[in-house]
Amino acid sequence: MITVDRLTKKYGDKTAVSDLSFQINPGKVTGFLGPNGAGKSTTMRMIVGLDEPTEGRALVAGKRYAHLKHPLREVGALLDARAGHPGRSAYHHLLGMARSNGIPASRVGEVLDTVGLGEVAKKRIGSFSLGMGQRLGIAGALLGDPKVLLFDEPVNGLDPDGVRWVRELMRKLAAEGRTVFVSSHLMSEMQETADHVIVIGRGKVIADAPIEEVIASSSLNAVRVRTPQPDVLRRELLQLGMTVERSAGDAPDELMVVGGTLEEIGDLAFQHRVPVHELSLRKASLEQAYMELTAASVEYGSPSLVPDTHVTRATDHQEA
Numbered sequence: 001m002i003t004v005d006r007l008t009k010k011y012g013d014k015t016a017v018s019d020l021s022f023q024i025n026p027g028k029v030t031g032f033l034g035p036n037g038a039g040k041s042t043t044m045r046m047i048v049g050l051d052e053p054t055e056g057r058a059l060v061a062g063k064r065y066a067h068l069k070h071p072l073r074e075v076g077a078l079l080d081a082r083a084g085h086p087g088r089s090a091y092h093h094l095l096g097m098a099r100s101n102g103i104p105a106s107r108v109g110e111v112l113d114t115v116g117l118g119e120v121a122k123k124r125i126g127s128f129s130l131g132m133g134q135r136l137g138i139a140g141a142l143l144g145d146p147k148v149l150l151f152d153e154p155v156n157g158l159d160p161d162g163v164r165w166v167r168e169l170m171r172k173l174a175a176e177g178r179t180v181f182v183s184s185h186l187m188s189e190m191q192e193t194a195d196h197v198i199v200i201g202r203g204k205v206i207a208d209a210p211i212e213e214v215i216a217s218s219s220l221n222a223v224r225v226r227t228p229q230p231d232v233l234r235r236e237l238l239q240l241g242m243t244v245e246r247s248a249g250d251a252p253d254e255l256m257v258v259g260g261t262l263e264e265i266g267d268l269a270f271q272h273r274v275p276v277h278e279l280s281l282r283k284a285s286l287e288q289a290y291m292e293l294t295a296a297s298v299e300y301g302s303p304s305l306v307p308d309t310h311v312t313r314a315t316d317h318q319e320a
Ligand SMILES: Nc1ncnc2c1ncn2[C@@H]1O[C@H](COP(=O)(O)OP(=O)(O)OP(=O)(O)O)[C@@H](O)[C@H]1O
Pocket: 011, 014, 015, 016, 017, 034, 035, 036, 037, 038, 039, 040, 041, 042, 043
């Protein structure tokens, strides 16, 4: 378990992390999301004792990192994939880590095989690709067989096969009852991997909830209805306070309804004898929910590349 308690980090005038509190539980993959500069890496660095909090504390299994007897056996972290002397072999890099933490040397070969670097164990780290460096970083995190694992952007530089491998590894580690805390900018990947997400923006917690709950909070969740009498149904839906959208390119018999459940809409259609040819959920993605949640917290925003004329969705509200 990881406990972050009123954690604050200031660099001069800049507040990187502000009064952050949350708990990361075992047996789950918890995604750590937030725009660039939100404070994710700083928070992770404080959890593993690489940065001192200005205020508050971060605990692993109830202890400060500095008080852990054999840190690598309790918490493993991939924070900077470029760590390690470029002239050293992967094997000797990990062996040095193992020796200083009372971990048997036999474990080095095991983790190298786990991450798929067994055959290049004797090669210099300096000759490694970005993806190999990530795998080596993950091997370092796994070395002490710790109960708590932190991964900062673990799929950075990995090809699709590597991305899938990381996803399966995270899920396996969580299924073994470990605490898995992973930051990523790849929302589609997080949607596949995480059970729970913590979203931060400008150093503060914006959301801390099961992933399904975060997705359900999006205004883009809607019910798609196809009916030969869209105008009748639309009028009744609006009267109940639901929002009915129709996009320009869609079929004339299609309505997208926000603010109502499948049951409510199906029952309403039945009451008014409106035939329904389709009634289905259009679920928002984690990316859509994330974009809505963080809209106000983006430090370095991007201008839209889509011209206004491409916006096709027309929304009818109750008063329309
Ligand atoms: N050593 C430092 N000195 C000064 N400012 C720093 C330092 N480290 C981080 N910051 C600032 O703190 C804020 C949080 O940075 P951090 O790297 O934790 O964000 P992040 O969420 O990990 O971002 P990214 O997604 O881009 O990796 C940023 O504004 C950053 O510029």
